[in-house]
Amino acid sequence: MAVLEARHLSVDIPTEDGVIHAVRDVSFALEAGELFGIAGESGSGKSVLTQAILGLLPNAIVTGDVLFEGRNLLGLKPAELQSIRGSRIGMIFQDPMSSLHPYYTVGSQITEMIHAHEKVEKTVARRRAIDLLARVGISEADRRFDSFPHQFSGGMRQRVMIAMALILNPPLVIADEPTTALDVTVQAQIVALLDEMRRERGTTVVMITHDLGLLSSIADHVMVMYAGRRMELGPSSALFAAPAHPYTAGLLASSPANYEAGAELVPIPGRPPSLLDTPKGCVFAPRCASALPRCTTEAPPLRVFSDGLQSLCWLEGPPADAAASVAGIAKAPAADEIVVKVEGVRLTYGGGSLFNPGAGFEVLKGIDLELHRGETLGLVGESGCGKSTFARVLAGLIPMTHGKVSLLGRDLGSLDGRAWQAMRREVQLVFQNPFGALNPRRRVGAIIGDPYRIHSLASGTERKREVQRLMELVGLNPEHYNRFPAEFSGGQRQRIGIARALALNPSLIIYDEPVSALDVSIQAQVLNLMRSLQRDLDLTYLFISHDLAVVRHVCDRIAVMQAGQIVELADAETLYRAPQHPYTRTLLAASVTTPPRHPAAGRTLVSSNVVEVA
């Protein structure tokens, strides 16, 4: 008996630009007590799908059937749907920081939900909330009941969200990217908690995520979505071992978690299609490595295989393994020349005033590092450990309290204004958020040309030529010189950031979480670009990230940072194979990896149905 069954579900969202076909003909069924994973990149329709089911998208046009407890959710009146929300279907959202109301105490936000659905006395509701808060791991729940969300850490807030979703004991909980905004070690705890709670209560859980590695370890069934279509559906074990759809295979191949030393990542070329128009053939065909001529003209049939996998594709067998076809690229060994030498860098905020000397908050507690020409040094740590602050100190954006940084043998502390400005050319930064780091009102040509303007190096046509050369170098179309950042996708914007950083041929480029805001397939494109640029131009990188898999893939050496100190520094492979520091081991254990893939033994095609896509 299915807890929730969706049949031919489509969601259209009218906008000023036209109708966005966010979800197209998606069917699935949840068995009681299972963990059902929905995977896909941003814009694939996975969040829209679940929110549309619950009536949380007021403007959306939803068609199809969604059966839940014997009723079709899509035919319910708003008031009926409202009584189901929260009490029968709980929701956990991605960002626990913004998903809790900042002005109300966490306790009142939970009890409010009890009162909305049940007639209970205030003290009883409070008791229930405190019990559950304690159960999800909030210590001193009694006291913390009256705390505000901002007084909790990210992980603790997500525990509160979980308690909120479970307080009325709903048979179904939908978790929309519940761990994406959290640190790796916290991610693992939250996933374990969710798993524990669902087993304890027999709750069915839908987990939406872009993280395939995470799903492979906990999901019973997985549905992979792309551009609003259900590309593949099936038992988790079969799907991850040998995906039937080229898109799933491509996603797995482009994930850095799928690591082989020295190998290039295999990105999925191109980028997701616009959801405004519906192509005649398969939506994935333009990016597909296994595409056949008919893929672009005829809608793909639904292939059902003997091991339970269902794939929306013309292929009758497993797709070619793209990962196997790419040879590893030998990397030149780093030279002995030291580009940057950091000795005992300390940074203290606050304190040191007349009244309370030395009472400041120490962010960096003595950092020693050396970077050699041509190498990539990874700096890994959880949020708040000081890694971004260190990057800013190194780039001269924040003055340090103590210590010495020398660049190309010159002590930065001893430079006067003019020499300092000249040295600025030598260190460039690429920031995390490709949407926030570029001024939306300036043209791309002007943004990339800024370094030439600021240092008065080239002007007029000469500058334009330089900028276009850089755009070419990072894989952007030089004809897009006059466009605004908003006209580019996330991955392209990060290329703009890299082009700007490259302009002055710097000795050191600091990447601060350069790919964490990007989708896996795009991530791989950018990471590969960074590597090929380094090889061709002999660049030195400092690569800051919280993602161990990414760091391992691109770095020669890795420094692990904890609470303002570097606790371990070693060659990438050494660090992964034999971590010395307990914190490194914790980090490694918490990062989820994709299971090994093997050929689909004994899989046969059972049936093929041509589906009518509305």
Place this chain on the structure above:
Amino acid sequence: MIRYLLGRVAFGALILLTLSMFVFFLFFVAPGDPARMVAGDKATETQLIQIRTNLGLDRPIHEQYLSFLGKAVTGDLGFSYRNQQPVAKLIFNRLPATLSLVVGGVLVWLAVGIPIGIMSARHPGAVRDRLGQGFILIGLSFPTFVLGMMSLYLFYFLPRQSGFMLFPAGGFKPFLPNPAIWAWHLILPWTTLALTTAAVYARLTRGQMLEVMGEDYIRTARAKGLSERKVVWKHGMRATLTPLATQLGADIALLLGGAIVIEQVYGLQGVGALAVQAVANQDRPIIIGVVLLGGLFIVVANIIVDIAYVLLDPRVR
């Protein structure tokens, strides 16, 4: 918190001090002889000297200022010779009219502006929103005195011609003994004041509400199964309040210093009307007094807004 408050109060006092210096010296250097104003045109030179000595006008300016300041701190704002009354008493007598106008006006404009703003924000682009936007545009572009004249014509003059008294033309009646008479006299001034300002609040509420309703925690509130009314009026409104409170504090303070146009149109004997008369008569002590009172209201309102901010937003507590 207490330290923060003390700091705010000290800063407010500094502002008032600067303001008092500024107006005092401004009138000192302005043309016109205060002694002649007191004595009249027919006074002889000896009389004028006598008056100057009595009033201390012959002393150096800083001495005059210090003695003015010393008295002002105790609530003595000087003496208006033209009115033959102490300035403090004159202003104090005018406060009830201004206070009644402002308090009532604030209630009306909040009651009109906020619901219109919320309605607009909940259905952006719909007919209701367009109507709300239209109201805002009209309210913002109508000068207060035109609106005042129009309502006097429509609700006083026309009914009066047909022989009955719908609303009085103006004038202020005290709250006691009969609050109904008080309110009856104030309804037109209230609505006139409120309609123009309500537009500002409707626009502010609309913008803020639109932003808040797009927040993740509003989605959470809906996912919890709360009624739409609760989502909007509890979760949405709560987060909209802070900027409204900031604006409200500034507006009230500004009006308490004298709602000049409305008081003139409706013949309300308030602080604003007093200020207009004083300027026309070159009655310096009153002008200085009114300016300082207005400054005091603004400083106090700012401190109150700062406190309200802390109370409203747990994150800055």
